[in-house]
Amino acid sequence: ARQRIEAELPRENTNIIFIEGEDAVSTNFNKEPILNYGCSGFRTLQLNRSRERQGGAVNYANYVFYVTEPGAYELWYGGTPPGPADDLYPSFSSPFSYILDNREAETLYREDITVVEEYAPSYFWCLAGDLEMESGEHTITFEVSEKRRYDSRYYFYLDAFFLVRKEENIRITGTDLPSHFPKDMDNRTIDYPFRTIEDYQIAIRDNPKEIRAYIELSSIYTLVGDYLNALKYLKRAALIEPENTEVLLLMAKNRIWKGDLTEGLKNYRELLLKIPQMKAIWGEAGKIAAWTGRYEESISFFENGLIQFPGNLSLVINLGLTHLWAGDTKEAEKLFQQAEDSAAGEYPLLMELAAVYLINGYPEKAIELYEKITAAFPEKLEAYLLLEAQYIATGNKQQADNTGGRILAAFITTEALRRYLDIFHKKQGLKDELIGKYEARILEEPDNLDLRETLAQTYFWNGKHQKGIEEYLNIIINHAFASFKNLDQDSFDLLQLIDRGYLYQNYFQEIPLLIRNKSKEINGQRGAYSSAQKAYQNFM
DSSP states (O other), X not given: OOXXXXXXXXXXXXXXXXXXXXXXXXXXXOSSOEEOTTSXXXXXXXXXEOXXXXXXXXXXXXXXXXXXXXXXXXXXXXXXXXXXSSTTSOOOSOOEEEEETTSOOEEEOGGGSEEEEEEETTEEEEEEEEEEEOSEEEEEEXXXXXXXXXXXXXXXXXXXXXXXXXXXXEEEOOSSOOSSOOSOTTOOTTOSOOOOHHHHHHHHHHOTTOHHHHHHHHHHHHHTTOHHHHHHHHHHHHHHOTTOHHHXXXXXXXXXXXXXXXXXXXXXXXXXXXXXXXXXXXXXXXXXHHHTTXXXXXXXXXXXXXXXXXXXXXXXXXXXXXXXXXXXXXXXXXXHHXXXXXXXXXXXXXXXXXXXXXXXXXXXXXXXXXXXXXXXXXXXXXXXXXXXXXXXXXXXXXXXXXXXXXXXXXXXXXXXXXXXXXXXXXXXTHHHHHHHHHHHHHHHOTTOHHHHHHXXXXXXXXXXXXXXXXXXXXXXXXXXXXXXXXXXXXXXXXXXHHHHHXXXXXXXXXXXXXXXXXXXXXXXXXHHHHHHHHHHHHHO
């Protein structure tokens, strides 16, 4: 057996707890995350509906997380600022509330939060408030029960949220910040309510050369889904500053969202011809083209990006994925191998490569790479843990258990390692534990159909489709049984009408014979009357 070695523990920033919006345990905001290149993890959770939910159910997203350091935390989120409570201000998005553990719901309006930065169209970093938390497992639920006043829609976007530890009322961010994070958490330059569309138009009229008002008005139109008017004001802004990269990028994005893919991708090309050093935009344009099935254009973006940034791992892998989606498996595998060869021997690059696979929805590729990384860098505990986490996420419990056993066999047991593994496994089990609580409640309340629907949605959101289908079948059966059980009572008026119909049936069947008999009698009487009338006329 190989001699055990001391584990190199992962560098971890315990001051920040960062959770992706799409990592909800359960939600009814949408059936699946929405792809958005400007958002964390390229995905976001979006609620955008006009109808009430059946039975008055609330719109919700439920999360579970683990706190290592107890104490005070700030709650931040990336998404739409809540609508205002004051009717004097325009309402372009819904207010929301959050429930931490079993505490009272905290309802937030625009007046209650601080807006720090717009990092993508319609997405802002917002400071929601302070929380006190003990170490251990916690749940938080975001609920949206009010519509925005602009068009009476439930409208709330949630890209991600995070908690930042505080000591003596001072924020402690530490190092190793998430890739999507506020640039300046103390920035308050945009912390003011949205103005009305008319106010922005007046500002443009009074200062027609001030480009900021055009951009802000276009962002409002984007927020409410009016991409045509957003483009109208962006075009006017482009006439003032033709080289403004923010305007050109927003024009490209709004054309894509409007559904005009040809013009949108053309705008991306024009922007990159002017400023080819924008590495992230090469990836964004290529990815959008690939997502929309325009593989040739996607390949062109990635290849031209690689001319500017030779060997960039993200561009190489995404180029390979585009070839894979286009059916060119041979070229895809060649590019994947090229990326792996260029990262060989470099632990950070290999981990970055695995992360690119995960973000793009290829956990099996990441698993394959993590296996190679653990062999090449046996001292790195992080690679083992990410490998185990992916086996768990893909439902491969046996391999996850095997990986856990390999960790114990590979490393010298220390107090630091034991504590780290204990916390890791607690975090990994949080979702299943919460789902288990739903399942336990169902056993106690088998007729609670709202709870069954929540459980079914939870199964589907977490990839457990078969269990979700079975739970929906249970709901249908329960509805059918309830309807059958109440059938007599619910049908009383109809049954009474049917009984009366049977009582009158014989009477109605005899009516034709009665009519015929009466017709003969009437005809005889009418003949006698006619004869009497003639006799009277003759007499006169």
